[in-house]
Amino acid sequence: MDFGPYLMLAMLEGAVMAAVLALTASGLSLVFGVMRVVNVAHGEFYMLGAVVAWFVAQHVGGGPAIGFVAALILAPLLVGGLAALADMTILKRIDYDPERTIVATIGLLYVIQQVALMTYGPNAQPVEPPFNQRIALPWLEWGDGGLAIYFPWGLSTTSYKLFVIIAAVAVILAVWLLMSRSKAGLIMRATQLDGEMATAFGIPVERVYAAVFGIGAGLAALAGVLIVPIQQAHYLMGGDALLLSFIVVIIGGLGSLPGTIVAAVLIGMSDGIISVFFSPTLAKIIATLLVALVLVFRPQGLFGARAR
Amino acid sequence: MLEIDGITAGYGPATVLRALSLRAAPGQITCLMGRNGAGKTTTMKAIMGLLPVTAGTITLDGAPLSGLPAHEVPRRGVGYIPQGRRLFGELTVAQNLTVGLMTRKSGPDTREEVLELFPRLRERLAQRADTLSGGEQQMLATARALCLRPRLLLLDEPTEGLQPSMIEAIRQVILRMRDSGAIVLLVEQRIDAVLAMADHVHVIENGRNLEDLDAAALAADPSRLRAHLGV
Numbered sequence: 001m002d003f004g005p006y007l008m009l010a011m012l013e014g015a016v017m018a019a020v021l022a023l024t025a026s027g028l029s030l031v032f033g034v035m036r037v038v039n040v041a042h043g044e045f046y047m048l049g050a051v052v053a054w055f056v057a058q059h060v061g062g063g064p065a066i067g068f069v070a071a072l073i074l075a076p077l078l079v080g081g082l083a084a085l086a087d088m089t090i091l092k093r094i095d096y097d098p099e100r101t102i103v104a105t106i107g108l109l110y111v112i113q114q115v116a117l118m119t120y121g122p123n124a125q126p127v128e129p130p131f132n133q134r135i136a137l138p139w140l141e142w143g144d145g146g147l148a149i150y151f152p153w154g155l156s157t158t159s160y161k162l163f164v165i166i167a168a169v170a171v172i173l174a175v176w177l178l179m180s181r182s183k184a185g186l187i188m189r190a191t192q193l194d195g196e197m198a199t200a201f202g203i204p205v206e207r208v209y210a211a212v213f214g215i216g217a218g219l220a221a222l223a224g225v226l227i228v229p230i231q232q233a234h235y236l237m238g239g240d241a242l243l244l245s246f247i248v249v250i251i252g253g254l255g256s257l258p259g260t261i262v263a264a265v266l267i268g269m270s271d272g273i274i275s276v277f278f279s280p281t282l283a284k285i286i287a288t289l290l291v292a293l294v295l296v297f298r299p300q301g302l303f304g305a306r307a308r
Numbered sequence: 309m310l311e312i313d314g315i316t317a318g319y320g321p322a323t324v325l326r327a328l329s330l331r332a333a334p335g336q337i338t339c340l341m342g343r344n345g346a347g348k349t350t351t352m353k354a355i356m357g358l359l360p361v362t363a364g365t366i367t368l369d370g371a372p373l374s375g376l377p378a379h380e381v382p383r384r385g386v387g388y389i390p391q392g393r394r395l396f397g398e399l400t401v402a403q404n405l406t407v408g409l410m411t412r413k414s415g416p417d418t419r420e421e422v423l424e425l426f427p428r429l430r431e432r433l434a435q436r437a438d439t440l441s442g443g444e445q446q447m448l449a450t451a452r453a454l455c456l457r458p459r460l461l462l463l464d465e466p467t468e469g470l471q472p473s474m475i476e477a478i479r480q481v482i483l484r485m486r487d488s489g490a491i492v493l494l495v496e497q498r499i500d501a502v503l504a505m506a507d508h509v510h511v512i513e514n515g516r517n518l519e520d521l522d523a524a525a526l527a528a529d530p531s532r533l534r535a536h537l538g539v
Contacts, residue, residue, distance in 0.1 A: 183406075183410065186403055186406060186407065187407075189396070189398070189399060190396050190399065190407050193396045193397060193398055193399065194396060196358055196394075197390065197394045197396070198407075199356075199357075199358060199378045199379050200356050200358065200378075200381075200382055200388045200390070201382055201388075201407050201408055201410070201411045201452070201456075202379050202380075202382040202383045202410065202411035202412070203379055203407075203410075204377070204379045205379065
């Protein structure tokens, strides 16, 4: 295979990664944006999404498609509900104090991780994708008769990977519409801008916080469900997701949804491409270096507003 | 009738209000005066439920406000125009009004009425609130509170830092609300404005009641007010 098809393959893998990352990170970004809470347990909600997807797929009969659709609906709801509960029972009690929230969510991280280990076990388990046709991709080449289309051996993707990309784009679009066009979004933004005045205009701020924390966790869980047919569910999979989400959110600017998307595409694509041509470790090194550079030269992130 | 009966309130361990009582009647403008740090803004926040009231009661038309969750207070018809306006700066003028309209599920007719009071806002509906001039921001803060169709209107120094034409516009709205039978509680520092508008004045000092004066007493002897306020 020539360089061109290789690059295309790497970019496709990168796009899948970017899609999942954008979903996970937008949840983290939403929670920070509205609540000013740094949620260290965010990666565990992603892991829970994957694990719940496995449980649901095991217990719902009728073929992989039905099990997967059930997981796609149930996992975000269950995980979001759990997160909302954690918000009401833990974060509310410590008054969303920034330092104590970090410590509390670290505790939450270990509780969730260990409960997953005790119930789900230490093994990585696959979930069958609902559909998984191999799609051969064409490539253009200058031949004797001018521009010709041919299908290089090995240049292919699966319908499921394309579905992951499309699903992530659709969900992120929905989140954006929710925040910018709906009454619920207006309530969340008013709460974010001035919680006390939001209260003075009848907005139940505590319930908004619980809902936002739930939605953020639900987005991570959704990303977990989408990735599990590609990567398998494992109780430690939240660590990388958390690290990469933080990288994305810091580069994009904490609390900025467009920034998060751009940074997710940047990190996901570069991770895919560098992993294919060099090594995955180099990809992580470069991503972390990028964070350091952003923190030095543009501490508010690429799209973040300066602190007022 | 707003009745505040012997309330104690403050920020955490710091008590600001001590056994404070006051009354404000419908169709009247009741002014709250006092030196800086006397507890005027704290009184407003205590009415809104934004601070815990540790003793005493606050009732509106006989129904208790103290003890309600803070977000329920505005739903009972309490419109709050806070000091410094406190608009949702990144939201547009229209969105700020929508937040006010959502509080008590007011309809589009309320929105029309409010925009008729402030035609300048209608021209700026799509503009971000923090790009408005100071006077326009005060108009928006007032309009946002009027969107609740308030039974009780709390105004915390609404004319602070405004040019005379804006002060007059805000004054007209206050008078209109009074004439429509609302309870108006106004924190105001400018003595001549108070003398011109107030039906009743409560002077507080160090979070306690110092003196209550009605319009007749004020007209007879304005110097008493000046003596209390030290100007």
